[in-house]
Amino acid sequence: MANLKDIRTRIASVKSTQQVTSAMKMVSAAKLRKAQDAIHMMRPYAEKLNEILTSVSSNLDSSIDNKYAVRKDKEKILIVAITSNRGLCGGFNSNVVKKTSELYFQTFNEYSQKGKVDVIAIGKKGAEGLKSKGIKVTKSFLDIYDGMNFTTVSEITQYFMKGYTEGIYDHIEVVYNQFKNAAVQNLITEQFLPVKPEEIKEVQSGKGEMRKDYIFEPSMQEIADIIIPQSLRIQFYKAILDSVASEHGARMTAMHKATDNAGVLIRELKLQYNQARQTAITNEILEIVSGANAQRN
């Protein structure tokens, strides 16, 4: 039987851990709300941009040249893994790392054999996780989450877009956690570049009837030149925001579970403690009684 003091110390330590996890859960809940707000704020912009893109592309003859469109063959591939800087959020980061290495070693195996796959990590955990899997991380962006806004995220997007237009990369995939709700995140792999032609076509056929005769100023080409990169920036910004919200959601769930587990542990320890205490008392009484009996005789 463990002694009383040991159990007392363990109870105290589990209790303080429980306090930490429940505080972290609260913090994550607050941050999650903020992250969700950011998503809601971005949505009207994204929707309108899409609408304009649709009106432009439905009025558009396919002659418009788009430097983000598909070209010839895949030569060099870039995988962007979006993770967080902090841990303690369940499978959030490891899922991204797992998926990325699956892409690297299986899906794009023939390219990676020839060194034609680059991996860029966003977030410290991804950079570390990928390195330990034996994947060379070409570049990592670690400090985007401090004071993050559309402009800072766009700078990174710009880097990818430049890589594509300059022909350094021919295919860019983004791996991240899509935010579903606080408890559920969907790990997804999204083709970032080239812009999928069927996406544009889909919108065209769907909204073709709503076509209005717009005046385009300065010209359709110039508007397209602005909208397409902007919608790519928005797409990536959305991926980052989703990832941030997912991170907090995942951490909230993980911390909630940890708090619950600590509660169970404390109950068990308390039972043990009371049993030990009762045994000690029984022993003591037994000693007193037998001592008294000994004196009487």
Place this chain on the structure above:
Amino acid sequence: MMHLEIISPEKQMFAGEITIVKLPGTLGSFEIMENHAPIISTLTKGKIKVKETNGVISYFEINGGLIEASNNEVKVLVES
């Protein structure tokens, strides 16, 4: 009277009923009043001047953006 919304990726900067809006178009500054023909245009760095129906005039600094107007609904997407 028209309905105007100015939105950036991070927040909604303005929403309300207006009588006139002046925008820094790429080809030069222009104004939109009631019953303007449907238009999609690009904007450059400059100031948006908004006159609300109650006469209040407000300004917004932008670094560029897009505008879409149709059926007296004006939407301005800005990069701020």
